[in-house]
Amino acid sequence: NAGVMQNPRHLVRRRGQEARLRCSPMKGHSHVYWYRQLPEEGLKFMVYLQKENIIDESGMPKERFSAEFPKEGPSILRIQQVVRGDSAAYFCASSPGQGGSYNEQFFGPGTRLTVL
């Protein structure tokens, strides 16, 4: 049973380019969460999605950032016109659902974004 998959593992972009980060949840999981970790800091929630729906995007910057989880395929976190301050590790987590032990989140290996 494969875990949460993220790709790419490392991504280098120049200022002004777009970054696309992909996350495939664990088999049977329909809930996806994205978190950002700045160097030497903890993880900060960005967005929570279910298939074709954004449930909570309260942690997402209002501009340049967007996320989707289509009916088919992985969840995508998209960052437009990247700036140096976007350099961070971006983690995806998935859970089977909500309520009780269905809340338990499992994390992918992360995508480390470097903006030059």
Next chain:
Amino acid sequence: GIQVEQSPPDLILQEGANSTLRCNFSDSVNNLQWFHQNPWGQLINLFYIPSGTKQNGRLSATTVATERYSLLYISSSQTTDSGVYFCAAQGVGGQNFVFGPGTRLSVLP
């Protein structure tokens, strides 16, 4: 929203020593998990423990939900235990995890 604190921020141990890491949270929780982030950056699930006590090998955890804290115990520590330990809590009615700042553990040979 819920606030999560962890202590101590840093901990240095000799191999073989025991330790206790603490997580305090400000409100009732639906979900509480402990993670280990290893030196390569991977986040490893340790415990899903919104209440009660669990044990897994040399590690155990206890959450006292009524008093809003959780403890992670590491016994007979090994160098491979080094890394950052995070507690994360999901408040009642909340959708997402709030992570604590972490405890950075260094186990010396």
